[in-house]
Amino acid sequence: MKTYFTLLLSIISFTGISQEIGLQxxxxxxxxxxxxxxxxxxxxxMGIKELEGGDTYGMGVDAYTSMIxxxxxxxxGIGVDYDALTKDLTPAIEQAKKMGAQNVICFWxxxxxxxxxxxxxxxxxxxxxxxxxxxxxxxxxxxxxxxxYEFRPxxxxxxxxxxxxKTNPKWVNIELDVFWxxxxxxxxxxxxxxxxxxIRMLHLKDRQHGTICNNKGSADEETNVVLGKGDINISxxxxxxxxxxxxxxxxxxxxxxxxNQLPESISYLKSLK
Numbered sequence: 001m002k003t004y005f006t007l008l009l010s011i012i013s014f015t016g017i018s019q020e021i022g023l024q025x026x027x028x029x030x031x032x033x034x035x036x037x038x039x040x041x042x043x044x045x046m047g048i049k050e051l052e053g054g055d056t057y058g059m060g061v062d063a064y065t066s067m068i069x070x071x072x073x074x075x076x077g078i079g080v081d082y083d084a085l086t087k088d089l090t091p092a093i094e095q096a097k098k099m100g101a102q103n104v105i106c107f108w109x110x111x112x113x114x115x116x117x118x119x120x121x122x123x124x125x126x127x128x129x130x131x132x133x134x135x136x137x138x139x140x141x142x143x144x145x146x147x148x149y150e151f152r153p154x155x156x157x158x159x160x161x162x163x164x165x166k167t168n169p170k171w172v173n174i175e176l177d178v179f180w181x182x183x184x185x186x187x188x189x190x191x192x193x194x195x196x197x198x199i200r201m202l203h204l205k206d207r208q209h210g211t212i213c214n215n216k217g218s219a220d221e222e223t224n225v226v227l228g229k230g231d232i233n234i235s236x237x238x239x240x241x242x243x244x245x246x247x248x249x250x251x252x253x254x255x256x257x258x259x260n261q262l263p264e265s266i267s268y269l270k271s272l273k
Contacts, residue, residue: 019242021269022050022076023262024203024252031259032057037067044071046263052105052201052250054078054095065099076248077103077143077175077201082110085127093138103201103248104135105175107145114216116149121159125166132171143173143200148184149217158186169198177203177252179224182232185213189233189240196244202237203252204269206230224255227265238272 023043025032031039036057051073056064068075078101080092085106096104109116109124124144132142144167150160164174176199178188192199207230208223227234241249251269253261 019246019249020050021048021204021266022052022248022250023048024250025051025053025055027251027253027258027262030256037071040068040071040073042259043262044073046266048073048266050074050076050248050250052077052103052248054080054099054101061095061098069100075099075101076250077101077105079107080104080131082106082108082124082127085131089131089134089138093135093140096140097138101140103141103143105143105145105201106131108147109144109150111149114149116152116159116217118154118159118162121150121162121166125163128167128172132168136171141173141200142171143175145175145203146177146180146184147217148180148213148215148219151181151184151186152215160186160191164195164198172198173200174198175201175203177205178232178234178237179203179205179207179219179252180217182207183211183213183219184215184217189236192237192240192244192246199241199244199246201248201250202241202246203250204234204237204265205252205254206232206234206265221254222256224253224258224261226261226268227251228268234268235272238269 028039049072078096078099084092092104109120111120128144135142150163151158154162156162176188176191181188181191204227206225206227208225209231211223251265
């Protein structure tokens with residue numbers, strides 16, 4: 001078996017795939033608490049150039065942005081809170097532009113416990129359409145990141161289908177987290193094929209074999225495994241995503257093994273043709 005450092009040397013460039021592969025910084029949320037710059041240097045050594053995040057880790061937007069740019073990173077997307085979507089979006093717009101991020105992403109629809117239904121979808125669609133237009137007018141792109149509970153059945157298929165029907169494609173895109181789609185008892189490839197023009201970004205993560213789906217938006221973080229070793233067909237996901245013209249791909253590994261698993265996941269993606 002290749003060692004961690006041998007893997008690092010073998011994946012400095014992603015020659016096996018045409019897309020740049022980035023990292024969702026939530027993956028290293030625990031590591032950056034101990035050593036922000038050192039962790040980012042390790043990420044850079046793996047060949048990662050694109051990031052998704054938004055947290056400035058107490059440094060402030062200007063100082064943090066200067067640091068990551070000096071290190072050779074590009075911030076692709078930052079997050080925006082669901083509750084902020086009904087308010088003045090100037091702060092989010094200014095932060096995105098300062099950080100050089102083209103994309104603003106909402107990572108969660110607020111709802112009451114495990115209760116999520118049509119009323120929540122209608123409210124989310126209203127907020128997304130409003131915010132999406134404002135961001136578009138400011139020269140930015142807005143996306144919603146799915147979390148699994150959207151794939152509950154509805155009269156029209158699933159609540160996700162309802163959300164797609166109620167949101168304006170000019171203003172609202174989707175960041176498909178393939179793990180959460182699978183955990184929500186849906187098929188990521190089918191979703192990409194059904195909505196090719198709406199899926200603009202992917203979170204790439206794989207799920208441990210034997211994990212039970214629940215469409216509640218909950219899962220054990222330790223069920224995040226190395227890409228290609230779980231029950232999500234990452235190879236078919238990548239093929240469908242390329243065909244659909246997905247623009248950005250971010251590995252997200254929420255497990256405690258992230259620093260060991262990341263090089264293996266990158267190596268797997270590099271092996272895909």
